[in-house]
Amino acid sequence: MQTPTVLIVEDEMLVAIDLEASLEEHGYRPVGIAADMSRAMELASFRPDVALVDCNLRDGPTGPTIGRMLGQDYGTTVIFLTANPAMLDKGIDGTLGVVSKPCGYESVGALVDFAVRARRGDLSQPPMGIKLFGTAAPSFATA
Incomplete structure (x- = not known):
């Protein structure tokens, strides 16, 4: 099995670098850091397995749109990490859930x-602090 890849969509570079280091320590392969929609869509071409997405980025509150595009158009499992979880109160189609920052x-x-397990349809034992969107397993199952 290949090492799962993760896209970080975060405009605060210290936070993004800390996330990147944490991902590497946990055995994941970051594909890059995007601080805005343009860079996120460039990095989406790598088809990351998972994306950690903030809501408010350098180009404004574009995170929800980026998350929707990654989930629906690229098959990426998206978890929002944001200080503004109320922006996502009703959820975003094609995404998994939201966690309040800091985490x-x-x-x-x-x-x-959890996101990697969710890609296989396993939504059991979600980690503390995540609010899942919807009640059915997202259609992330991969061959």
């Missing part, structure tokens, strides 16, 4: 572990 270093590994 701890160990939480990042648990979130991505």
